[in-house]
Amino acid sequence: xxxxxxxxxxxxxxxxxxxxxxxSLILLFAGADPLEALGQILGGAFESTRKLADVIVALVPLxxxxxxxxxxxxxxxxxxxxxxxxxxGALATTWxxxxxxxxxxxxxxxxxxxxxxxxxxxxxxxxxxxxYGKVNEIFAGLGLNFCATxxxxxxxxxxxxxxxxxxxxxxxxxxQEAWMPIIGNTRASMIPLAIAIIAIIAVYFLLRDSxxxxxxxxxxxxxxxxxxxxxxxxxxxxxxLAACGALAGLAGSVQTTAVYHRxxxxxxxxxxxxxxxxxLLSGLRAExxxxxxxxxSVIQVGSPRLELRMxxxxxxxxxxxxxxxLFFLLVRGLRQKLERKEG
Amino acid sequence: xxxxxxxxxIRSVLAASSPLVFAALGETLTERAxxxxxxxxxxxxxSAMAGFVVALLSGSLMLGFAAAMxxxxxxxxxxxxxxxxxxxxxxxxxxxxxxxxxxxxxFLGQPFVRVPGxxxxxxxxxxxxxxxxIGPILFNGDALVYTSYAAIIVIxxxxxxxxxxxxxRSIGERPEAAHSRGVPVNRLRYIYTAxxxxxxxxxxxxxxxxxxxxxxxxxxxxxxxxxxxxxxFGGWSPFRVAFGAYLFGFLKSxxxxxxxxxxxxxxxIFQAAPFALMIVALLLVxxxxxxxxxDYLPPKLRPIIASLLRGSPPAALGKxxxxx
Numbered sequence: 001x002x003x004x005x006x007x008x009x010x011x012x013x014x015x016x017x018x019x020x021x022x023x024s025l026i027l028l029f030a031g032a033d034p035l036e037a038l039g040q041i042l043g044g045a046f047e048s049t050r051k052l053a054d055v056i057v058a059l060v061p062l063x064x065x066x067x068x069x070x071x072x073x074x075x076x077x078x079x080x081x082x083x084x085x086x087x088x089g090a091l092a093t094t095w096x097x098x099x100x101x102x103x104x105x106x107x108x109x110x111x112x113x114x115x116x117x118x119x120x121x122x123x124x125x126x127x128x129x130x131x132y133g134k135v136n137e138i139f140a141g142l143g144l145n146f147c148a149t150x151x152x153x154x155x156x157x158x159x160x161x162x163x164x165x166x167x168x169x170x171x172x173x174x175x176q177e178a179w180m181p182i183i184g185n186t187r188a189s190m191i192p193l194a195i196a197i198i199a200i201i202a203v204y205f206l207l208r209d210s211x212x213x214x215x216x217x218x219x220x221x222x223x224x225x226x227x228x229x230x231x232x233x234x235x236x237x238x239x240x241l242a243a244c245g246a247l248a249g250l251a252g253s254v255q256t257t258a259v260y261h262r263x264x265x266x267x268x269x270x271x272x273x274x275x276x277x278x279x280l281l282s283g284l285r286a287e288x289x290x291x292x293x294x295x296x297s298v299i300q301v302g303s304p305r306l307e308l309r310m311x312x313x314x315x316x317x318x319x320x321x322x323x324x325x326l327f328f329l330l331v332r333g334l335r336q337k338l339e340r341k342e343g
Numbered sequence: 344x345x346x347x348x349x350x351x352x353i354r355s356v357l358a359a360s361s362p363l364v365f366a367a368l369g370e371t372l373t374e375r376a377x378x379x380x381x382x383x384x385x386x387x388x389x390s391a392m393a394g395f396v397v398a399l400l401s402g403s404l405m406l407g408f409a410a411a412m413x414x415x416x417x418x419x420x421x422x423x424x425x426x427x428x429x430x431x432x433x434x435x436x437x438x439x440x441x442x443x444x445x446x447x448x449x450f451l452g453q454p455f456v457r458v459p460g461x462x463x464x465x466x467x468x469x470x471x472x473x474x475x476x477i478g479p480i481l482f483n484g485d486a487l488v489y490t491s492y493a494a495i496i497v498i499x500x501x502x503x504x505x506x507x508x509x510x511x512r513s514i515g516e517r518p519e520a521a522h523s524r525g526v527p528v529n530r531l532r533y534i535y536t537a538x539x540x541x542x543x544x545x546x547x548x549x550x551x552x553x554x555x556x557x558x559x560x561x562x563x564x565x566x567x568x569x570x571x572x573x574x575x576f577g578g579w580s581p582f583r584v585a586f587g588a589y590l591f592g593f594l595k596s597x598x599x600x601x602x603x604x605x606x607x608x609x610x611x612i613f614q615a616a617p618f619a620l621m622i623v624a625l626l627l628v629x630x631x632x633x634x635x636x637x638d639y640l641p642p643k644l645r646p647i648i649a650s651l652l653r654g655s656p657p658a659a660l661g662k663x664x665x666x667x
Contacts, residue, residue, distance in 0.1 A: 143618040150615030313453040318446030333429025
């Protein structure tokens with residue numbers, strides 16, 4: 001191997017090594033055995049076919065949300081509102097699933113369309129606030145995330161409460177027609193996975209080859225220059241947020257129809273925030289997203305075992321995920337700094 | 344009788360808002376220097392946990408507050424280093440730290456969830472607390488509340504009236520010009536980011552040791568975002584920022600007063616209200632909407648209202664500075 005490619009490999013591995021070192025220190029500080037804890041996480045994800053299927057379950061919303069967020073990142077937007085867009089999709093889907101009677105081949109497409117519509121609505125609302133109200137999308141998105149969560153609780157404990165009384169476990173189960181078919185006795189489902197894979201490929205080509213992708217990137221690079229070149233900045237920002245909303249809404253929709261078969265209070269499960277980390281760690285490049293998503297899903301599925309076996313809080317998984325991204329940003333900056341010095 | 348109730352309400356709003364005052368003032372200092380510390384929501388959680396745990400284990404409140412301020416400053420310094428020395432996006436690093444600190448607070452704080460612990464003692468200022476009306480409102484709290492009043496005045500004075508404050512404003516507005524006059528732009532940015540972060544940390548410990556006692560998962564979740572929004576709402580000026588924090592505290596306690604009065608209104612409305620309010624407040628101060636409303640006001644009132652609602656961010660906010 002050449003020296004330069006060896007160096008590249010070392011730079012690429014550095015964030016992971018640094019994360020292992022820091023998380024080991026954190027675990028020692030908390031009085032736990034680092035090797036055992038990290039082993040439990042890996043073991044938790046790979047111990048059985050059922051667990052492996054759970055990794056696939058976690059892949060789907062992460063892929064969909066990350067695909068959507070690549071679009072908004074291209075336009076230079078900090079779309080922290082993905083969580084709320086997911087929730088809006090789940091709410092619209094629940095509304096259809098609980099209110100409409102239809103055979104399965106009508107019902108499932110309907111739930112998907114409803115989910116996307118809900119997400120589009122929520123995303124466009126952020127876009128409107130940003131484009132016409134000059135409210136920074138970080139605050140618009142974040143504020144609407146909290147509103148979406150409150151709306152979910154209101155619906156679960158109000159209009160959509162089960163006949164025997166509302167609980168934190170959510171609404172009544174959907175009718176069977178609104179259940180995505182699953183693989184064997186696992187929780188994984190092929191249709192959402194296929195949609196998610198198609199979505200990330202579509203976004204890759206959209207941003208690389210399409211005219212709209214080019215326009216979004218022009219806005220992301222320099223919004224004022226793009227405006228002078230005759231690109232409708234306001235409108236395209238709203239469209240970008242709506243497009244991301246469609247994909248995030250779809251993610252929320254399949255969380256209800258494929259995973260829980262009902263609406264639960266924390267239906268978005270933090271996947272919206274996580275996908276932000278995914279996209280950052282992918283260096284905003286679609287081709288790296290699947291690998292990062294797989295890595296994050298393994299941690300997501302494996303870390304609850306920390307609670308069962310070691311009485312540690314499963315938030316260690318989140319610590320690992322965000323540390324990798326933090327070190328990735330720091331190492332990248334350091335590398336660029338050194339290269340500037342040399343060159 | 345009604346008077347005592349009103350006095351008590353105002354007093355409790357002022358006291359309950361003190362963490363937000365600290366955090367929003369800290370962020371104001373940081374942003375006036377040209378750096379955005381987006382990590383507030385995570386920093387407040389981590390410092391609230393650290394402050395509570397250190398105070399509990401050491402038996403010293405002072406050590407607890409010191410630990411929280413060190414945590415706040417340390418997180419802020421990561422952002423400063425990543426953005427100033429390494430030229431990484433401030434929003435990216437800040438957001439990642441938000442999540443990292445929040446999860447770290449849950450992980451490390453787990454053994455201390457709902458453990459009873461120390462709190463800042465109530466301490467009416469002798470003499471001053473007996474002044475009619477003002478006394479029971481302003482001087483009937485704890486040391487932390489008094490510190491928050493002092494912080495508002497000191498930070499306003501520092502930014503507006505002192506020589507170092509002039510430098511602070513210049514590095515946030517026109518770093519190139521400041522640099523050519525010999526102001527060490529980036530070194531000052533490090534310092535103000537760290538000091539601002541320490542104040543945010545103090546705000547975190549103010550929650551766990553005075554306002555919302557103890558520790559639980561996601562103890563203060565959401566408050567950091569509110570503090571960030573209040574800085575914008577307050578137009579980056581200390582008095583208006585503090586006013587924003589108190590206004591928010593007042594509306595929040597109004598919610599808890601109104602909730603039992605209107606039992607038919609779903610509780611979720613009261614949960615979502617602070618964040619809906621945040622969006623509306625930002626719409627008010629940044630949208631074109633305000634301009635149009637101002638046009639309808641009598642000309643005499645216009646500049647007063649405009650100066651209350653309008654405020655522009657420091658011109659170099661979020662932009663890295665490279666000395667030539």
